Amino acid sequence: MKKIIITSFLLLSVIAFGQNKKTVKAIPFSTKNKSVTIYTSADSTSLRLAKTDSNLQFTTLKQPLETQTCIFVDPDKKFQTFLGIGGAITDASAEVFAKLTPAKQQEFLDAYFSKENGIGYTLLRTNIHSCDFSSESYTYVEEGDAALKTFSIDHDKQFKIPLIKKAIEKIGSDVKFYASPWSPPAFMKDTKNMLKGGKLLPEFYQSWANYYVKFINAYQKEGMPIWGLTIQNEPMATQKWESCIYTAEEERDFLKNYLGPTLKKAGLGDKKITVWDHNRDLLVQRATTILDDPEANKYVWGVGFHWYETWTGGEPMSSNVGEVNKLYPNKNLLFTEGCVEKFDATKYQLWANGMRYGKSMINDFNNGTVGWTDWNILLDENGGPNHVGNFCFSPIHGDTKTGDLIYTPSYYFIGHFSKFIGKNAKRISSVSSRSNLLTTSFLNKDGKVITVVLNNSNKKVTYNLCIGKTATEVTILPNAIQTLVY
16 A cells, blocks of 8 residues: 555656756737837938837738838847947047036036937947057057066046946946957066067066956946957058058967956956957958867957957958857857948938948847947047047047037937847847848847848838738838837
């Protein structure tokens, strides 16, 4: 009798365990009782992130025709998790910010870091000591101090740190703040010069790794939590400003033998390390060299990239981003820098500059990118300050003569993504039936779908937004960008 009772108990336990293991089946997305709200920015109009429709209804469309232009969205086909969108707080940005009136400073902070009154940035990047967008070259140690006994971030306390703190306070707990060096101190390099390339001397590998630790600890002591870092900004570019060259093998070996172990030993092993941090052209070669090495791979959170490969005259190589995503699906892809080069004040409102942002962001997200970081968040009326004359555009400019803030098309294009895509959203399938429309879509945690559509033509287009066997008809103006929320 006892044996029967024990057997029955075990059987019931197995059945109960089996029932507990049942996975809850996800409820398919439905357009029932849903309406579409549309926000539009369009060339040659006053529309800038303006609500242009608010109650579009879905109706039945079982089989689209070849003559119809369609955007097909499938919320049940999910891909990467969204990290965030943001920009860089450089010395230049902070110096211009300090020249604004308190009212304009508040307007600026709201414009970038408020979801309600702005475009909701959550990613921040900054430079580790000087870069080209600094008013001068500087480091945090005295020249020749390999032991780093003189390490101090006092330089940053005048302009950069106050702005970073204000941005972090405005963003709140969603902030992801990371840092990048442009060059080691001159004495650590074979050229004895922070500018014009050169290489980190092997005898200073450990000292340079210790420098990252000093920087992270100093910033965190000031109340600025460092989420991650990149190893070197543009490690294959010999620039007239701060720059340093690493081959793929040199970056791999510095990471696995020095930087990774040094951060771990210092209790900073949770910091997200991003490799490459340069253009899409050599992205695959750099990724394979580093990530195919198990000892280096274990320290890598992701692979960062810029958009300047077009300097050779070619087109953006977004497919290289997708290739890395296929090869290493467990690693993250992060856009770490992009801006419109060669500042010209007559082109503040050049619509093509915004279109460049829209195309890049759609293609990068569709190829697996989790986050997108613009370059300087603020520059002056000359596209600076910049100590080597490398003047560029930023989404917002502060005119230090008039005190005005100038919002460029790039600001609004970025906002069509950053204002609406939420933390931990999932990218979902979103494709166009015609080459004149580009699209990407995300499913927010609250169940709302965010679809971005860019009209890459000079003609007004009417299209169907198709979800399953339902659709709603939408019209998009020439060279316009729309965000559809439903």
